[in-house]
Amino acid sequence: MSAWLLSCNPKKFDIEGHRRDGEVLSSWTIARYVHDVAAGDEFVLWVGGLNAGVAAFGRFTGAAEYGQPDPRYWAEDQSPKHFVPLVVDKWLDLRVPKARLTGDPRMGAATIFRQPFAGSPHRLTTEELQAVRDAIEVAEGEDPVWDLSPGDEIRRVELHARFGGSSQNGIVSCEPTDNILIFTAASSGHQHGYYDTWNEDGTFHYTGEGQTGDQRMARGNKAILEHRETGKRLRLFNGARGTVRYLGEWTLDAEEPYTKAEAPPSGGGDLRSVILFHLVPVKATITARDVEVGxxxxxxxxxxxxAPAAPSTPDxxxxxxxxxxxxxxxxxxxxxxxxxxxxxxxxxxxxxxxxxxxxxxxxxxxxxxxxxxxxxxxxxxxxxxxxxxxxxxxxxxxxxxxxxxxxxxxxxxxxxxxxxxxxxxxxxxxxxxxxxxxxxxxxxxxxxxxxxxx
Missing domain, CATH: 3.40.1350.10 (Trna Endonuclease; Chain: A, domain 1)
Structure with a gap:
C-alpha cells in the first residue's frame, strides 16, 4: 500500500462551498501517478492558500478513472480529468497548519514544500506519513502545552507570559502557541457596546472587536472566524483585567458561525453594526470544588x-x-x-x-x-x-x-x-x-x- 497527499487550490476548487452544501467528497482529480494509485491506499487532503494545511484524511476505494468532474465548484478548467474514488474517514475539526509540518525534520524532503505547484498527488514516504499522523493526533487531542483546566484562575499578565499575545485586547492570537484567547466581561464590556450573551441552549454569543463604527471581519474577528482553518483553539476567559477565570475551549457553530446585530459605540452615539460570534463548548466543564455553583x-x-430561533435550536x-x-x-x-x-x-x-x-x-x-x-x-x-x-x-x-x-x-x-x-x-x-x-x-x-x- 502507498500513501499520498492530495492537494487542493481553493482558488480553483471551492472545497468549503462543497462541504457547506452537504456534498460528500467521493473522488479527487489527479494529474500524476495515474497508474500507481490503488484501492486501500491512504491519503491526506492538503488545502493550500493563506491558511494552508491538512484538512482531512481517508483512503482510496479504487484505481484511477477518467471522466468529467462536477463543474459546480470549479472556477476554471472543467475539461475531463483522471480522478481517484475515495472515502473520507475524518474531516479535522482543526486543520493541521503548514507551520507545524514544516517545522518537523521528517518533512524536510516532502514534495508539497519543495514542489508546491506540482500536480496532485504527492507521494508520502513512511516517515512523512507518520509525521502527518503525529500532527493530526495533536490537532485532535489535548494541547500538550496548555495546562489550564476550566475553572482555573490566573493573573492575566502571567497568562500572556506563558502563552504569548498582548494583554491589551479582548481577542488575542498567541504566538508561538496555537491558541486564540478571548475575554468576556460584562462590567467593562457594556460601556463599549459589547453585549455578550449566555443562551438557554448552552451556546454563547460573543461580540467581536471594534469600539467605534461598524465592526469588520478583520484582525481578531477574522482570527476567530478562521480558527479551524488556522488550527487555533478558542480559549474563553471571564474577566478582562487582573485575575481572569478560564471557561474552557469553544468553537464556532458550524452552521451559523456569526450574525450581525446593532449596538451603541464606545461613549454612546448612533447604533452601529456589530458581529456576534456563535460559540459552542468543546471542553468547558468546570469540576473544581472551589468554584461555587450559581x-x-x-x-x-x-x-x-x-427572538427568532436559530435553525439549529433543538429545544x-x-x-x-x-x-x-x-x-x-x-x-x-x-x-x-x-x-x-x-x-x-x-x-x-x-x-x-x-x-x-x-x-x-x-x-x-x-x-x-x-x-x-x-x-x-x-x-x-x-x-x-x-x-x-x-x-x-x-x-x-x-x-x-x-x-x-x-x-x-x-x-x-x-x-x-x-x-x-x-x-x-x-x-x-x-x-x-x-x-x-x-x-x-x-x-x-x-x-x-x-x-x-x-
Missing amino acids: QDYVAPDETLAP PDLVGRNLSTHRKLQNLLAEEAQKRGFVALSPDVSDPEFDLAWRDTEGRLTVCEVKSLTRANEARQLRTGLGQVLDYQDQLSGRAPEASAVLWVEREPSEERWVKLCRRVGVTLAWPGEEKSAFRGDQTSPGSSAVGGV
Whole structure:
C-alpha cells in the first residue's frame, strides 16, 4: 500500500462551498501517478492558500478513472480529468497548519514544500506519513502545552507570559502557541457596546472587536472566524483585567458561525453594526470544588417576546408560546423554593445553563430543568429535558457535596412510564401540585400510593 497527499487550490476548487452544501467528497482529480494509485491506499487532503494545511484524511476505494468532474465548484478548467474514488474517514475539526509540518525534520524532503505547484498527488514516504499522523493526533487531542483546566484562575499578565499575545485586547492570537484567547466581561464590556450573551441552549454569543463604527471581519474577528482553518483553539476567559477565570475551549457553530446585530459605540452615539460570534463548548466543564455553583436567582421576564430561533435550536421551549410558559413555570418554582427556605440560584458564567437550582442549609444542591408540555411535543420535551438535567447534574457533581436533579414540567405526563424512567436514573419528575416531591428530592413516583397523596 502507498500513501499520498492530495492537494487542493481553493482558488480553483471551492472545497468549503462543497462541504457547506452537504456534498460528500467521493473522488479527487489527479494529474500524476495515474497508474500507481490503488484501492486501500491512504491519503491526506492538503488545502493550500493563506491558511494552508491538512484538512482531512481517508483512503482510496479504487484505481484511477477518467471522466468529467462536477463543474459546480470549479472556477476554471472543467475539461475531463483522471480522478481517484475515495472515502473520507475524518474531516479535522482543526486543520493541521503548514507551520507545524514544516517545522518537523521528517518533512524536510516532502514534495508539497519543495514542489508546491506540482500536480496532485504527492507521494508520502513512511516517515512523512507518520509525521502527518503525529500532527493530526495533536490537532485532535489535548494541547500538550496548555495546562489550564476550566475553572482555573490566573493573573492575566502571567497568562500572556506563558502563552504569548498582548494583554491589551479582548481577542488575542498567541504566538508561538496555537491558541486564540478571548475575554468576556460584562462590567467593562457594556460601556463599549459589547453585549455578550449566555443562551438557554448552552451556546454563547460573543461580540467581536471594534469600539467605534461598524465592526469588520478583520484582525481578531477574522482570527476567530478562521480558527479551524488556522488550527487555533478558542480559549474563553471571564474577566478582562487582573485575575481572569478560564471557561474552557469553544468553537464556532458550524452552521451559523456569526450574525450581525446593532449596538451603541464606545461613549454612546448612533447604533452601529456589530458581529456576534456563535460559540459552542468543546471542553468547558468546570469540576473544581472551589468554584461555587450559581448566583442569586434572576427571574426571566415572562412577557419578553422571544427572538427568532436559530435553525439549529433543538429545544421547542426556547420559541413561541412555550417560552412564556417555561419562564412562568420557572419563576413560580423559584418562589416556592424561597418560601421553603432554600436559596434559589441562576447559573453563573462558570455553570452549565440550567434553568434553576436551589441549595439547602447544609450545602446540598438540586439542579432543575423546566419544560412546558403540549400534546404534540410532550415526548420530545420529556426526552430532551431528561437528557439536559442529567448532563447538568453530572457537570455539577464535582462542585457540590450532593447534586440531585429535578425535571419540572407543566402538567402530569400522559404516560406514567416517564415517571418510572426518571426514577430509574435518579431524577425526580414533578409538576405543579407535586412541589413536596420536588423539594424533598424523593425518587418515589409523584401521585402514587407510596407518596400518600402529598
